[in-house]
Amino acid sequence: MRWGRPWISDVAACAFMVLVAAFVTRGLLADPAGRALSLNPGDQALDEWFLAYATRAYRGDFAFVTGALNAPEGINVLGNASLIGLGLLFAPLTLAFGAPVTFAVATGFNLAANGAGWYLLLSRTARLHRLAAGVGGVFCGFAPGMVSQSNGHLHMTAAWLVPAIVWCVVTLAQGTRTVQRGLLLGGLVVAQFFLGEEVLLLTAVALALFCLAFVATCRPIPRHVLPSLGLGLVIAGGVALALLAYPIWVQFRGPQSAPGAVFRPEFYSADLKSFAALSPLSLAGGNGATRLASGPSEYTAFFGAPALIAVLGATLWMWRRPAVVACTVVSIVLWALALGPHIVVGHERTEQWAPYSLIAGTPIVEWALPTRFALATVPLLGFVLASVVHAAITQTETLKVLVPVAVIAALVPLAPRPLPTADRAPVPRFFTEGYWRGYAPRDGTIVPVPLPDWRDPQPMRWAAATNVAFATPQGWFIGPYGTDGTSAVGVFPRPTSQLLHRALANANPPALTDQDRIDLRRDIAFWHASCFVLADGQAEAGALHSTLDALLGPGEHVADVWVWRARA
Structure with missing residues (x-):
């Protein structure tokens, strides 16, 4: 022996x-879906988006530059820590679980x-x-x-x-x-x-x-x-x-x-x-x-x-x-x-x-x-x-x-301790159970409310739950949005995104102007947006809900979200 x-x-x-x-x-x-790294949940949300995006290669729809994030301008996948190798290696696991x-x-x-x-x-x-x-x-x-x-x-x-x-x-x-x-x-x-x-x-x-x-x-x-x-x-x-x-x-x-x-x-x-x-x-x-x-x-x-x-x-x-x-x-x-x-x-x-x-x-x-x-x-x-x-x-x-x-x-x-984790909000059933398909075409654009950015990229998880079957405006990524086209984290938010973040920050719907409605139509056209989605239980959801009602008319409650169809 x-x-x-x-x-x-x-x-x-x-x-x-x-x-x-x-x-x-x-x-x-x-509990992978219910727990997140408490010390760096933002990067985890980004990593999960990249892991989900890699599964598109299995259907022949993967590119080094994609409009699936920061729609419609997109991101340079190779210019970010995009986990292409890990994503391709573990794609069967991602598709299954x-x-x-x-x-x-x-x-x-x-x-x-x-x-x-x-x-x-x-x-x-x-x-x-x-x-x-x-x-x-x-x-x-x-x-x-x-x-x-x-x-x-x-x-x-x-x-x-x-x-x-x-x-x-x-x-x-x-x-x-x-x-x-x-x-x-x-x-x-x-x-x-x-x-x-x-x-x-x-x-x-x-x-x-x-x-x-x-x-x-x-x-x-x-x-x-x-x-x-x-x-x-x-x-x-x-x-x-x-x-x-x-x-x-x-x-x-x-x-x-x-x-x-x-x-x-x-x-x-x-x-x-x-x-x-x-x-x-x-x-x-x-x-x-x-x-x-x-x-x-x-x-x-x-x-x-x-x-x-x-x-x-x-x-x-x-x-x-x-x-x-x-x-x-x-x-x-x-x-x-x-x-x-x-x-x-x-x-x-x-x-x-x-x-x-x-x-x-x-x-x-x-x-x-x-x-x-x-x-x-x-x-x-x-x-x-x-x-x-x-x-x-x-x-x-x-x-x-x-x-x-x-x-x-x-x-x-x-010797290492276990990585600290904390509870995180579940992805709405609207996405995990496929309700979104009735409100946006495949590879269409769904606007999370509020829009994801470097401060809170968690709404990117909504697209990740569908293996990035739809596009998301803004997001947490590195792109040419600094001075003279140099590197910057994220993109400068458009007027409608700024308006929604003001409503969230003030916990009060802002007084709307004609310019806000003009900006909304322009932003919808720029994003090619199909709908806006606000999850139940969202912090200060009342202010966001009222703002969107005033901009787009009464929303529709579907599963565990509110949906407003985009009207340019």
Whole structure:
């Protein structure tokens, strides 16, 4: 039975990853349609819309630029974190059970698959002891940054192809099947582009820095390494360029493309104190550290002092091993980039220059938030920790128990808590049971009241419940609506949308003018609107209801909503 033991260990390790992922996402899995991430429900609504939109590919009706959101001008899907890869992969699940179920499953799947992927790479390719590989895999899959990004950033946690990408690069350096590995690497790059483009960028940066650091610390370099690696990368680059040329053109030059970064790097920078702090989403973390990050989805640099001490000790012990030293050096470089343009200490921005200033504004790089460079160090640190556990178990007698226990003890405070969730309003039966078809044609425009925007994108869930069978005006997305056509979140609301938001904010129907009625007719014509829909139980529904009655005449109660047919 000796031949079977490694497989048993592998299955047990992967099963453990699944159990931890289920624990982290248990709030969502318990009631996907009735619960939402309490720390970031807006991004979850956007993710669910994208997951639902991807199902249109199964009926041959998917495009990189679509008018299904922000009707009729539409959005550039590739210019947003659009989850194309995840959406296509999980489309059967979405079609069967709905986007909320897919979101809950995909959130846990990403975490478990990341951990399992790194475990297999460490145990099979790096040939580390399986306990050591398990420690590294669990850290890579469930590090505080990965759990934090699970709050609505599925495009950042969908990194389970990265271990395969690293494997391809390693085998290319070994001179193994150069052409085949190059072709495979190119295919993986294309797949990761559609899973999460920012992850691909961070992976490329980390791998490039690692190769440079490894070459600088390892002498001599075998003669076959550079030719084999170079040829493989050229083949991979050719494959990726051929397959991604058009999508990249659409993203940066196509309709509704938005030049420039929409999020300021000064705001999304890692606080120097956060590196030694424990994430509020970790077992030993507290809410006092929340001020050290821009939000609960960006606790990317919260590694904690115990883990950093363990990494330092491991590096000092194994300073003769080029791979370990290279990982630590690259991690320090990436941490420096994560600090942003100027160093922030204790939520106070200083005038001290930081290395990110050298690349700020660089095309493509500007789309990556500085703090996420710290996320790229997770697998590097995982390798260092796994290596020291392996060395202790296989090469010493006195430390074979002490070192693994010490490393695990240093990581226990980072153990994740379940993602916080809260109740959310159900999608009206008007949409889930198909009543809407009597009031709008397929791919027609239904105007939710109030209209969705970055402040409240929840009405986008109505379209998601129908697998985006109708179009929605406005919404939460990135488009060319900033100054001189630069990037902005959402679109400036049209007059009727502003009128409805005033009614909502004041809890009172505003006095209507002839201009309001003229604006309404223009907006209906612009949106190609079929009807306006107000859900029962909507906050301050009375003011909105009265306003629409005054504009369009008495509404019709259908199932659990009020409907006003549009009259241009």
